[in-house]
Amino acid sequence: MIVADRKPLAEILSFVASCRRILIVGCKGCVTVCNVGGQKEVEILAASLRMARRLAGDPLEIGEALLERQCDPEYVAELRERVSSCDTVVSMACGVGPQFLAEAFPEQRVVPALNTTFFGGAVRHGVWEERCAGCGHCVLERFDGLCPIARCSKNLLNGPCGGSANGVCEVHPDTVCIWDRIVRRKTARGRLADLKAIVPPKDWRPAGHGGPRRRVREDLTRTS
Amino acid sequence: MTDAFEPRILAYCCRYCAYAAADLAGSMRLAYPPNVRIVQVPCTGRIDALFLLRAIEAGADGVYVAGCLEGECHFLEGNLRARKRVDFVKGVLGEIGLEPERVEMFNLSSAMGPRFAEIARDMTERIRRLGPSPLRTDDASGETALGRCA
Structure with a gap:
């Protein structure tokens, strides 16, 4: 929401x-x-x-x-x-x-x-957290359901950075280092090797950097 | 005018504790100010911020919520939720320029008849010190509006 x-x-x-x-x-x-x-x-x-x-x-x-x-x-x-x-x-x-x-x-x-x-969800009663940045090209398949675009302070696709300490981001003590989570989840599931592949630079045009976005579904548009 | 000021106070009382304590205070023939009008609620967890705001808007000089002792709520945590809502309303009153002390949360048990009377006295005194709410209307419409909150 x-x-x-x-x-x-x-x-x-x-x-x-x-x-x-x-x-x-x-x-x-x-x-x-x-x-x-x-x-x-x-x-x-x-x-x-x-x-x-x-x-x-x-x-x-x-x-x-x-x-x-x-x-x-x-x-x-x-x-x-x-x-x-x-x-x-x-x-x-x-x-x-x-x-x-x-x-x-x-x-x-x-x-x-x-x-x-932000786009997010309720993690418990009265607490909402950001989960999606609306970047226009979802990469969650690479990161086992943890989004580094929305949840890493630097939007890193090849993390973590040197600011990660004990699972916490250097930006704020309440901010989880999502790259720490990604590495731990990959390790637990035996898929750590996935992270050896370097993720190429992201095309940010669908994220709004190419101007305001518009979606058209032709089959739903009215003919008259 | 202020000398004749009689506070109009609304008290939302939990049926398991404060309302029963009011009953006990009556049985014990304890006197407490007639300024307090009691509204029974099934649990203070039923209290919504809007109940308190509407009462203040309708011209109540003070409003309080009286629930069970913390840890003793019949529904486990209704009184803890009520306290948070009272705090929220205090914040709203501060934002609009009214004294947050016009709204309060109290905790007591059904065996505490004298405490119920003491709370009623304390709150009446507090509101007497603060003076009439600037939102109070002393005509019949004000009385009717407040009556609707009860």
Whole structure:
């Protein structure tokens, strides 16, 4: 899933400082699963903003909405009437959401309430970790299911580097050296020899270095 | 005005401990301030951050959660979760400019009737010192809004 953090309340308040009426839009996709932009988080943000503005003597009227997904125009279109009656739309989706909202309602001001951080998963309740960097050409088959692109601080394909000590990366004591893990896993499975092969330099064009990416599946596109 | 200030406090009480302790306090004829309105919950693990925020938004001067002693939760760790949620709400109050002390978590057992009364007194005193919540409305609408939280 796409993982995000909520922006500090002060920053969101600054986005809506001149507004009288706003609409907060949550998303039932990834940000609901990582507990940052679903129904409950929309209600918490709405209550916080309402109270902060009442305390400032400048009440703010807040509408709340939750879309199946903000990354599909069909769902975004459901908001048309509600959007037209507010000064600003606050999106609680990943960075895709505010853009799809702004595209669907070009006359409307749309602001983000989240900072989108990474593609990852929940390793335990309340803890999410990065697992994928969306590099466009998956190499997990080489590394027994451990991704050095997303999980090595240097994205090394031929590791580990000299900054690995006792299984920990020199960048941060909480960061596992994924190359240490790769070597240990390969050793345990009797496949250490796999690492003798030098992995050639990666083509980073599919990773976005060749410009914004686009995917077309012809069999799904409409003919008319 | 402040002299006549009577705090409106909501207390979310676990049925296995604090609510039973309130019952015991009553049986023991212990006096505690009438400012505290008790809401029974099946476990403080049922407490959601939104319960506390809605109560504050509705104009409660203070809100507290009273659960079992740590390690004694009937559902193992409901009270530990409640404490984290109370801490979260304290953070939100700090962000919006309200005193985090208006929200608190307490732990007690069902045998602690006098402690229940003491908590009610302490919390009422604390809120009396802090003064009325700036979000409080003293008309009927404020009373109705707060009533909905109970």
